[in-house]
Amino acid sequence: MEIQALVDKFKVGNRRALSRLISLAENGFKDARLISKELFPLTGNAYILGITGAPGTGKSTLTNKLVQLIVENGERVGVIAIDPTSPFSGGALLGDRIRMKDNYTNQNVFIRSMANRGRLGGMARATKDVITIMDAFGFDYIIIETVGVGQSEVDVYGTAHTTLVLVVPGMGDDIQAFKAGIMETSDLFVVNKMDLDGANKMVMEIESMLDLNQKVEVSRSKYENSAMEQQSWRPPVQKVNARRGNGIPALWEQIMSHRHHVESKGVLECKQLNRFKNELLDILEERFKLQIDQILDPKENPSILEDIRAITERKANPYSIAEKLGKRVIESLENGA
Amino acid sequence: MEMSEQRKIRVVVAKPGLDGHDRGAKVVARALRDAGMEVIYTGLHQTPRQIVETVIQEDPDVLCLSILSGAHNAIFPRIMELMGENEIDDVLILAGGVIPEADRAELKDLGLEGFHGPGTPLKEIVDYIRNHLKR
Ligand SMILES: Nc1nc2c(ncn2[C@@H]2O[C@H](COP(=O)(O)OP(=O)(O)OP(=O)(O)O)[C@@H](O)[C@H]2O)c(=O)[nH]1
Ligand SMILES: [Mg+2]
Numbered sequence: 001m002e003i004q005a006l007v008d009k010f011k012v013g014n015r016r017a018l019s020r021l022i023s024l025a026e027n028g029f030k031d032a033r034l035i036s037k038e039l040f041p042l043t044g045n046a047y048i049l050g051i052t053g054a055p056g057t058g059k060s061t062l063t064n065k066l067v068q069l070i071v072e073n074g075e076r077v078g079v080i081a082i083d084p085t086s087p088f089s090g091g092a093l094l095g096d097r098i099r100m101k102d103n104y105t106n107q108n109v110f111i112r113s114m115a116n117r118g119r120l121g122g123m124a125r126a127t128k129d130v131i132t133i134m135d136a137f138g139f140d141y142i143i144i145e146t147v148g149v150g151q152s153e154v155d156v157y158g159t160a161h162t163t164l165v166l167v168v169p170g171m172g173d174d175i176q177a178f179k180a181g182i183m184e185t186s187d188l189f190v191v192n193k194m195d196l197d198g199a200n201k202m203v204m205e206i207e208s209m210l211d212l213n214q215k216v217e218v219s220r221s222k223y224e225n226s227a228m229e230q231q232s233w234r235p236p237v238q239k240v241n242a243r244r245g246n247g248i249p250a251l252w253e254q255i256m257s258h259r260h261h262v263e264s265k266g267v268l269e270c271k272q273l274n275r276f277k278n279e280l281l282d283i284l285e286e287r288f289k290l291q292i293d294q295i296l297d298p299k300e301n302p303s304i305l306e307d308i309r310a311i312t313e314r315k316a317n318p319y320s321i322a323e324k325l326g327k328r329v330i331e332s333l334e335n336g337a
Numbered sequence: 338m339e340m341s342e343q344r345k346i347r348v349v350v351a352k353p354g355l356d357g358h359d360r361g362a363k364v365v366a367r368a369l370r371d372a373g374m375e376v377i378y379t380g381l382h383q384t385p386r387q388i389v390e391t392v393i394q395e396d397p398d399v400l401c402l403s404i405l406s407g408a409h410n411a412i413f414p415r416i417m418e419l420m421g422e423n424e425i426d427d428v429l430i431l432a433g434g435v436i437p438e439a440d441r442a443e444l445k446d447l448g449l450e451g452f453h454g455p456g457t458p459l460k461e462i463v464d465y466i467r468n469h470l471k472r
Contacts, residue, residue: 098380
């Protein structure tokens with residue numbers, strides 16, 4: 001009921017309702033499901049930019065500059081800034097906003113910090129829901145700043161229309177570590193902090209890596225259909241100083257030409273296919289997981305204790321019990337529990 | 338079947354005013370993180386409008402204001418006024434820093450709830466938040 005009231009306010013542009021709906025989607029599967037039912041029909045208009053790169057490469061600082069440029073063009077932008085949850089406490093320190101102060105009070109900008117809540121990859125479970133909600137609200141652009149660790153670029157590449165990978169001078173070894181795979185998960189390279197020594201060298205290293213990769217990777221692509229994309233798109237490499245803004249207009253032009261590429265060559269269909277396949281996988285996993293948790297919880301299902309006793313007494317083996325429980329999971333899903 | 342463990346306490350830690358360091362605010366932010374909360378840290382020199390916009394966008398359960406410059410008499414009322422304009426009444430608002438005893442009653446009338454001056458044990462702040470959430 002609360003959701004319906006919020007949706008009504010949301011539809012007339014109430015930013016607090018937007019914010020509340022994001023919290024609800026973030027905190028529970030059931031609410032996320034209800035919200036999607038209401039709002040998903042309104043989506044499909046926002047252009048999604050993913051920004052990834054190691055910690056401290058300047059993702060937030062760059063986001064701040066891109067946001068500014070977008071609003072100067074008279075368009076509206078939502079930002080989802082994701083930081084890691086501490087595995088020890090379950091808490092998180094979300095500090096990306098510090099770099100985005102210029103745009104706090106602009107009514108065409110909405111910045112939301114998110115903790116990844118232990119999800120692997122660069123995004124949170126609910127990032128897809130926040131995208132839906134922001135898209136439905138009418139933002140022209142949605143920028144996702146990923147957690148800058150591990151293989152977060154793989155994750156965001158599966159979601160965003162255009163993915164920017166940030167590097168800084170002196171990261172040559174990391175570039176080597178990217179090796180194969182990098183062509184599959186970036187549309188644009190940004191060499192940030194061009195004011196530091198070694199920016200040109202960095203650009204050259206990436207270009208030569210791209211020369212190499214282009215030859216080998218087209219044939220053995222992990223991403224379905226992305227071989228086709230690669231043939232016609234070589235990621236440009238753009239130097240910027242995100243703090244001062246040098247190179248930002250040129251970067252925006254590169255982003256726009258990638259957008260043109262995406263929207264004009266059937267690439268969008270490939271991207272959508274990957275995106276919603278991932279999303280379905282996420283939702284299904286979570287849906288099943290909820291049911292599984294319930295069946296394994298003695299408070300919800302006391303007979304699990306007997307099942308486990310049967311295993312410890314060697315009267316049954318774990319696979320046979322799992323098989324039996326699996327059937328119950330499916331039954332309870334069918335009953336809409 | 339709701340996954341209640343997904344519900345996290347969200348806190349915005351903001352530093353209004355002009356004074357130039359935020360060590361205290363950072364210590365509090367870290368302590369709240371270590372207590373399992375999601376803490377949005379916004380940095381120095383926040384105006385009341387920036388703070389309230391952050392509250393609108395981040396939807397926290399708690400707003401912690403850290404202040405040392407004695408500007409509380411101008412800044413807090415303005416923040417509360419903007420909160421009112423935006424119909425935000427379910428956020429627990431705490432203040433840390435140096436606020437003379439004499440001023441507290443007036444600020445309490447405006448809707449500020451907890452005061453935690455310098456040297457307050459961090460655990461006390463954590464417990465206070467857990468026991469006073471408004472939603
Ligand atoms: N010299 C220089 N410093 C920069 C530039 N861009 C960003 N920085 C600085 O780099 C530091 C990190 O910037 P952030 O934007 O917070 O980096 P980030 O990638 O968002 O960091 P995390 O979110 O923690 O992973 C800050 O001190 C920035 O001021 C630049 O172009 N040149
Ligand atoms: Mg950042």
